[in-house]
Amino acid sequence: MLLGAGGIVSQATRGGGLYTFSLPVFRQQIVAARASVALLELFALAAVPAVVVAVLSSAVGQSYSLADGLVHAGLLFGGGAVFFSFTFLMSSIFTDTWRPPAIMAALFFIIATIRMLTPGFTRFTLAPVITGASYVSTGDIPWTALSLSVLTSTVLLFLAARNVARRDF
Amino acid sequence: MTDLVIETKDLRKSYGAVEAVRGLDLRIPRGVICGFLGRNGAGKTTTMKMLLGLTRRTAGIARVFDLDVEAPRSGTAIRGRTAFVSDEKDLYDGMTVAEMTRFIASFFSRWRRDLEDLYVSRFGLPPARRVKTLSRGMRTKLAVLLALCRGAEPLVLDEPTGGLDPAATEQVLQAIVSPGRC
Secondary structure (H helix, E strand, C coil), X not given: CHHHCCCHHHHHHHCCHHHHHCCCCCHHHHHHHHHHHHHHHHHHHHHHHHHHHHHHHHHHCCCCCHHHHHHHHHHHHHHHHHHHHHXXXXXXXXXXXXXXXXXXXXXXXXXXXXXXXXXXXXHHCCHHHHHCHHHHHHCCCCHHHHXXXXXXXXXXXXXXXXXXXXXXX | CCCEEEEEEEEEEEECCEEEEEEEEEEEEXXXXXXCCCCCCCCHHHHXXXXXXXXXXXXEEEEECCEECCCCCHHHHHHHCCEEECCCCCCCCCCEHHHXXXXXXXXXXXXXXXXXXXXXXXXXXXXXXXXXXXXXXXXXXXXXXXXXXXXXCCEEECCCCCCCCHHHHXXXXXXXXXXXXX
């Protein structure tokens, strides 16, 4: 969520961003570069703990395969990318840095409340993807939900790029 | 093919009910210096931004190198041949002077390394210092250096001597009118 905040739009109003836009590059390229770096960071955040747990598990007499760790990291990345992309989209709309994460936090709160009040609602959220619940219980990777997450992220990032391309700086 | 570098006809820009630029007709040929004079909010910066494709016009025509500034791919072609110094002198605070020049040079095939070396020395720019630690005057000098070394044809400069002392102002203006001889 924080990785998606503070994008090029807010930077353009505070300094640095306008200089970037005055370079001979397409705005879509700038957005793509920033999104790619942030997604790599997101993947690192998901993968490093999983790999560390897999490597250190034997030290405490447990076993946790690297393959399992990478599957969980992939699920966390795939599901988490939706939250990142939505915040990224918000950052292409608002010029300040606080509103995109604030909107996301409010969204989290609303979803958590609905989940509490309506137990069946959980399966319509990203929680099963991110926690890897089906992988833990049955060994099945939730390909459909994962694909929908990736598709949603792609659409959100595309909308963010279109917003930036149309904007006045 | 025209010899005009910049041409506008009835160029307009509105922000809601506020008309920032109203019917600007401009014809700037190659090799001349053209200055915009006007009060704050008169639309000087907005005009420059429209010419560089940073801000969209509301109406009218704006062409640079005979290219429509808003046509697909024109913006990058124009910015590749134009140098711009914004009034904010907004640069990359986290980079050092040397990193900043190296990064910007990578975008311009006609980058003048000879001018870069000359201005780094003449302007007294410390290559290892981070941009955020530079004084306003030094930032201005760096911004001007980055503009002059691009090998650009038009230099679009928004208050290029802002924050400079009289001696530095003279030095920068000399560099602008006679690159390589400041």
